[in-house]
Amino acid sequence: DFCSIWYGDWGDTHGWKNTFLAGYSSIRDVPDYSQLMPLLRLNRALAIVGFTVKSGGWNVSHSQSHRLYKLNRNFIERFFDQEV
Secondary structure (H helix, E strand, O other): OHHHHHOOOOOOOOOHHHHHHHHHHOOOOOOOOOOOHHHHHHHHHHHHHHHHHHHOHHHOOOOHHHHHHHHHHHHHHHHHHOOO
8 A cells, every 4th residue: 555655556636645644643653665665666566467467468458457567567677677
């Protein structure tokens, strides 16, 4: 959920981000994931690519699965092209 919030996947049209964070902070402190976020995003991208390949949606042009596959595959390629 923090990864989705960080990258804006939820949007914030209805204040969902603030509602989620307020609810989370009512139970425990919201952690600072800023340094871990690239690895969490990589994990998410790998899961999405794996799912779309397994379900066969990655090669169906103009489908939502194909777009998600391409978006996340590009992220993975850029992630590993970075210099450390």
